[in-house]
Amino acid sequence: KLLKRVAEYNEDTLWGTCALGWLACPALGEPAFSTYWGWRKGDIPSGKFDVTLKYGVKHSFPRPGDYTISFDRTEGAAIKFDSITLYRGKEEVAKLTREPFTVTLERSAAGKLTHMVLKGTAGGETAGKINIERRILKPRKEAK
Numbered sequence: 001k002l003l004k005r006v007a008e009y010n011e012d013t014l015w016g017t018c019a020l021g022w023l024a025c026p027a028l029g030e031p032a033f034s035t036y037w038g039w040r041k042g043d044i045p046s047g048k049f050d051v052t053l054k055y056g057v058k059h060s061f062p063r064p065g066d067y068t069i070s071f072d073r074t075e076g077a078a079i080k081f082d083s084i085t086l087y088r089g090k091e092e093v094a095k096l097t098r099e100p101f102t103v104t105l106e107r108s109a110a111g112k113l114t115h116m117v118l119k120g121t122a123g124g125e126t127a128g129k130i131n132i133e134r135r136i137l138k139p140r141k142e143a144k
């Protein structure tokens with residue numbers, strides 16, 4: 001419980017980073033629901049869900065640009081994500097409602113996101129990974 005409270009206070013501090021690392025150690029706990037380790041059984045409830053993801057969000061969107069967010073279920077029941085809402089504090093930065101979930105972050109929001117809210121439906125207990133990728137290269141135009 002102490003490790004979770006320290007990480008909750010601020011994962012950007014030395015102690016917060018250490019707490020998240022220790023939570024990932026099998027002897028001390030289980031990885032926190034985060035962009036780093038994804039979700040494990042029990043993080044997302046069965047049926048309709050509305051969950052907040054805090055850990056790793058700021059670090060997953062460090063620079064302006066185009067990002068794609070995807071989910072890979074690794075075990076358990078089927079899961080469908082209907083929407084993702086990105087926040088900077090209480091301010092809604094973007095609401096993504098279609099797969100593939102893509103967003104263009106402006107300089108003012110990059111590296112400053114605090115959390116995201118995931119909504120959808122889970123058929124039961126499930127676990128999986130969260131992939132957040134920044135597109136580096138622009139698509140090429142065809143030569144004529």
